[in-house]
Amino acid sequence: MVELTIGTLVTLIVGRCIFKGYSATGILLSGGLLLLAITALLGKPVLPESVPTTGNVVTDIFEYVRFLLNSRGGGLGMLIMVLCGFAGYMSHIGANTMLVKLASKPLGVIKSPYVLLVAAYLVACAMSLAVSSATGLGVLLMATLFPLMVNMGISRGAAAAVCASPAAIILSPTSGDVVMAAQAANMELIDFAFKLTLPISLTAIAAMAVTHFFWQRYLDKRSGEVNERVAAGDLITTAPAYYAILPFTPIIGVLIFDGKLGPQLDIVTIIVMCLTLSALLELARHRDGKGLLDGLQVCWRNMADAFAGVVMLLVGAGVFAQGLMTIGFIDTLLAHAQDLGSGGAIMMLSLVVITTLAAFTTGSGNAPFYAFVELIPNLASSLGINPAYLVIPMLQASNLGRTISPVSGVVVACSGMANLSPFEVVKRTSLPVAVGLAVVLIATQIMVPA
Secondary structure: OHHHHHHHHHHHHHHHHHHOOOOHHHHHHHHHHHHHHHHHHOOOOOOOOOOOOOOOHHHHHHHHHHHHHHHHHHHHHHHHHHHHHHHHHHHHOOHHHHHHHHHHHHHOOOOOHHHHHHHHHHHHHHHOOOOOOHHHHHHHHHHHHHHHHHHOOOOHHHHHHHHHOHHHOOOOOOOHHHHHHHHHOOOOHHHHHHHHHHHHHHHHHHHHHHHHHHHHHHHHHHHOOOOOOOOHHHOOOOOOHHHHHHHHHHHHHHHHOOOOOOOOOOHHHHHHHHHHHHHHHHHHHHOOHHHHHHHHHHHHHHHHHHHHHHHHHHHHHHHHHHHHHHOOHHHHHHHHHOOOOOOHHHHHHHHHHHHHHHHHHHOOOHHHHHHHHOOHHHHHHHHOOOHHHHHHHHHHHHHHHHHOOOOOHHHHHHHHHOOOOHHHHHHHHHHHHHHHHHHHHHHHHHHOOO
């Protein structure tokens, strides 16, 4: 109980400081280091099993920061930096302007930007079938779809929320979470994924799309945020018309190089290829090697800005999440989950609430789900209920909870790239997530026998 109290208290202090305007990166890093220090004082290890200890619990705290700088700076961080660099270069060469100029004509018949927002959200959800990582998908959408949405009259907050939320509901039948859930439910993957999970997911996505329409419009009106649609005639660029396809080449590359149509390539590899293609087109267009290299400096500067504004925020959030886990916050939540009731419906709701809370506080959808899913077979057997009845809502709740966490990778990345507070994006995703979770619970009651 002490661990739960400490974790809750530090989380509330961190949230209040960020709300009052303190640097999110600095306060999250400070809160995480404090939690790790308390963990060390309690005699608990501060490093995950995958990170070798330095032999001293004090230096282990700083070793974890080094580990995150390496892993997030070189993995997810590199993806974010390269995508931000690519997006900056697209603006520099006029590709984004040409895309908006061409798209504004056919999309001009749709007068409401919120109808466009719903369409963008559905496209983003479909993209989750190709990109399994929530953060990777969010960053990819921020680099490609976000500029188009903003120029079509969608507010920056609403556009960032769309990019942050498509992975809130699981669609891919072969994702690791779905495979583990099917095993816990003691069902064949095809039956579990297509007969139960997919219909519930599609229903929740439809409800979330409608909610996005009304919620984003309400928040825009309340805040007075107005983002005028850019008219085609107001856009001036010397870029050729075919440059409009360049901002979407990373998405096209992800679909082609998925291991089925072509060799399976990492997203960063695909973006480097797209950047090279764009640079070669610029060289052929201007025949100026020095100008080309000078133009690429825009890409490198955007990458540096992304490291300072987004990657370091991810490191701070990672240290904070590790502090919550090592102090025992998540384990205590899991222990309480088994004591909240014996009925099937009560246990299902308990699992959903605690999984959502764990995902919200740590920013991870995988950690609480993987911890809970091991409990499902024994819990279902002892209660005499269908394990799928417990595991499906929990599976969705872990991803929905991550989407409203101000320290989750996808929210941090999307808010950083949009120059918004993570709390602004969370506010934008909160009601759609709440509606999606309610629909999942109702659909489970209807479609999955207890």
